[in-house]
Amino acid sequence: MANRNVEFYQRLGVKRLINAASWITVYGGSIMPPAVVSAMEDASRWFVDMHDLNAKAGQVIANLTGAEAGLVTAGSAAGMVLEAAACMAGSDPAKVWRLPDTTGMKNEIILHRAHRVNYDHNFRAAGATLVEIGNSGSTNEWELADAINENTAAVAYIFGPRRGGALPLDKVVEIAHERDVPVIVDAAAMLPPPENLTQFIEMGADLVSFSGGKGVLGPQSTGILAGRADLIEAAYANGAPNSDSIGRAAKVCKEEIAGIVTALEIFVDTDFDAVMSGWRDQCVLVIEALEDIPGLRVELSEARPEMLESMSNAPRAVIHFDQDWKGPSQERILQMLEDGDPGVRVNSSGFEGEIAIIPVNLRPGEEVELAQRLREVLTNG
Numbered sequence: 001m002a003n004r005n006v007e008f009y010q011r012l013g014v015k016r017l018i019n020a021a022s023w024i025t026v027y028g029g030s031i032m033p034p035a036v037v038s039a040m041e042d043a044s045r046w047f048v049d050m051h052d053l054n055a056k057a058g059q060v061i062a063n064l065t066g067a068e069a070g071l072v073t074a075g076s077a078a079g080m081v082l083e084a085a086a087c088m089a090g091s092d093p094a095k096v097w098r099l100p101d102t103t104g105m106k107n108e109i110i111l112h113r114a115h116r117v118n119y120d121h122n123f124r125a126a127g128a129t130l131v132e133i134g135n136s137g138s139t140n141e142w143e144l145a146d147a148i149n150e151n152t153a154a155v156a157y158i159f160g161p162r163r164g165g166a167l168p169l170d171k172v173v174e175i176a177h178e179r180d181v182p183v184i185v186d187a188a189a190m191l192p193p194p195e196n197l198t199q200f201i202e203m204g205a206d207l208v209s210f211s212g213g214k215g216v217l218g219p220q221s222t223g224i225l226a227g228r229a230d231l232i233e234a235a236y237a238n239g240a241p242n243s244d245s246i247g248r249a250a251k252v253c254k255e256e257i258a259g260i261v262t263a264l265e266i267f268v269d270t271d272f273d274a275v276m277s278g279w280r281d282q283c284v285l286v287i288e289a290l291e292d293i294p295g296l297r298v299e300l301s302e303a304r305p306e307m308l309e310s311m312s313n314a315p316r317a318v319i320h321f322d323q324d325w326k327g328p329s330q331e332r333i334l335q336m337l338e339d340g341d342p343g344v345r346v347n348s349s350g351f352e353g354e355i356a357i358i359p360v361n362l363r364p365g366e367e368v369e370l371a372q373r374l375r376e377v378l379t380n381g
């Protein structure tokens, strides 16, 4: 069972959460394996030159992604700021200094309407102007070709949840590259499967940003950027440790670099068939504890990584409420789960009021406690 006594949180009076909602930033991201924590502690004992450390860590990222170069970032959102800055300012110190004022630079970033997510703010944070193409359900190739002009700094591509309606990445790369425009990708939540570390680079993306604190199980405040050597150099010029840069507000410390590099090395060595089957078992236990409750349909939904959407990379247990459901409303259920101690967080972002149990962040054995709490709330609420 997970350790129930964390002295620090107890001292501050912060209650524990059972996180059945996935790698969600506001619930703490993920839990680092002990080897990652000890690598961070190890790295805390010496001073090093941060340029040297960043270069060596970048080389590890390049090797694991198959990209020309790599960089540790302060999360995928920070990676997106650096992607935009790199494509607008390059490594020219005068332009690096000027951002987010983009006077004298290409500053338009083309984005599918189907890719509008809260995180596209990060491109604007660097000073870019977003140019939308397509609609929520479909996009034509000519719309992308037509949107590219002499002010286009990049075409962005975001693997969020439900990105239906966007052109496929390889088609976007083809159209953009014919016009000498780089393609920048946010693939924050697309790991696992580990194949995605190389897949988008192989498709020709010029820069790809991933979260380190989601499925990679690195420090929550880290991410990685991989791609073309000149653009990674430009991304670095636009960020920490360089003090006069747009990305300086997203600094990464030496301990975090040790943590994310170690997490990545463990990640690519992980047997994900075994991990998936453990997650499936946790779902099945929850399903079996709830399936006799009248008015509910509780079923296993398998991972669909081929959909290339975030949240499609793990199995889940889904609780559907029938027409004749007599129990508490979904709102009340979520509130009761939150109010308990430990609090419980589930995924409620479905279209039909269903509740999904996403097992990726359940600590070993926590599924038993979770199933009990769900049963209590669903039957006594």
Ligand SMILES: *Cc1c(COP(=O)(O)O)cnc(C)c1O
Pocket: 025, 074, 075, 076, 077, 078, 117, 119, 158, 159, 160, 161, 186, 188, 189, 210, 211, 212, 213, 222, 223, 310
């Ligand atoms: C989580 C997420 C981000 C932000 O990643 P961080 O590593 O938390 O900065 C960006 N885009 C998408 C689609 C995400 O899911």
